[in-house]
Amino acid sequence: QLQLQESGPGLVKPSETLSLNCTVSGGSISGSSFYWGWIRQPPGKGLEWIGSVSHSGSTYHNPSLKSRVTISVDTSKNQFSLRLNSVTAADTAVYYCARHVITGIAGGNWFDPWGQGTLVTVSS
Amino acid sequence: QSVLTQPPSVSEAPRQRVTISCSGSSSNIGNNVVSWYQQLPGKAPKLLLYSNDLLPSGVSDRFSGSKSGTSASLAISGLQSEDEADYYCAAWDDSLSGVVFGGGTKLTVL
Numbered sequence: 727q728l729q730l731q732e733s734g735p736g737l738v739k740p741s742e743t744l745s746l747n748c749t750v751s752g753g754s755i756s757g758s759s760f761y762w763g764w765i766r767q768p769p770g771k772g773l774e775w776i777g778s779v780s781h782s783g784s785t786y787h788n789p790s791l792k793s794r795v796t797i798s799v800d801t802s803k804n805q806f807s808l809r810l811n812s813v814t815a816a817d818t819a820v821y822y823c824a825r826h827v828i829t830g831i832a833g834g835n836w837f838d839p840w841g842q843g844t845l846v847t848v849s850s
Numbered sequence: 851q852s853v854l855t856q857p858p859s860v861s862e863a864p865r866q867r868v869t870i871s872c873s874g875s876s877s878n879i880g881n882n883v884v885s886w887y888q889q890l891p892g893k894a895p896k897l898l899l900y901s902n903d904l905l906p907s908g909v910s911d912r913f914s915g916s917k918s919g920t921s922a923s924l925a926i927s928g929l930q931s932e933d934e935a936d937y938y939c940a941a942w943d944d945s946l947s948g949v950v951f952g953g954g955t956k957l958t959v960l
Contacts, residue, residue, distance in 0.1 A: 763949075765895075772852060773887075773895065773938055775949040788948050822894055829901075833882025833942030835949060838897035838906060 728753040730823050730841035738817075738848050744810040748823030748841060749803070755781050756801035763826035763837055764797060764808045766819040774819075778826040779806055813848045820845050853878060854939055854952035861958040867927040870955045872939030873920065878950055880920040882942045886913075889936040889954075898937070899924065926957070934959050 734746035748762065755762060763778035777787040779797045787795055796809040810817060821844055824837035855873040862868040872884065883902045887895040897906050899915040902922065914925045922941075926933055939952040 772954040773951045775951065786948055789946055833944070834901050835942050836885040836897055836900040836940075837887070837895070838900075840894040840896065843894050
């Protein structure tokens with residue numbers, strides 16, 4: 727059974743860089759046809775897609791965050807990562823990682839399964 | 851402000867049927883399929899439906915989905931107290947070249 731687990735600092739100072747890892751177990755990132763995505767949810771608010779990466783490093787990004795986001799993959803560790811720079815209080819959120827199925831047909835895509843999420847607070 | 855529009859809340863009595871709407875545009879729902887997610891209180895979202903109306907393995911057939919034009923709907927029949935959750939729709943947006951979510955709908959089972 728595929729499982730994903732986010733890890734990283736729970737507190738980041740304003741203007742610094744938020745860095746998170748997602749470790750995949752029960753399956754391999756390498757050679758799979760899936761993408762691997764990051765989604766966030768500010769406290770009490772809705773979901774926002776951040777971006778997704780393939781095992782070969784191809785990426786899709788949310789245009790509103792693209793200039794600050796780097797998503798990468800490390801197949802040797804079966805992990806993928808998120809870096810968000812120049813953070814502000816508005817970046818405070820629960821960050822989820824998930825397998826992102828992209829079919830290429832009629833925009834077919836969905837996230838399944840999801841990690842449990844990790845709260846990142848931006849504060850001095 | 852979300853690209854996809856959902857009602858903030860809906861409520862219905864147990865054993866009844868409720869629908870949640872998701873309205874978009876030609877660049878997302880009008881041209882692409884929709885997925886739905888259920889988020890129980892304090893939990894991570896879970897895939898509920900994909901490609902408009904397909905149920906992942908293990909999801910109850912009390913959940914169903916449909917799409918018409920630039921709108922989609924999630925229907926839940928035989929409502930149970932454990933269905934109380936936030937529900938989100940999502941779709942690919944061709945203009946943004948990315949995924950857009952609805953703002954979410956909180957379902958209350960009276």
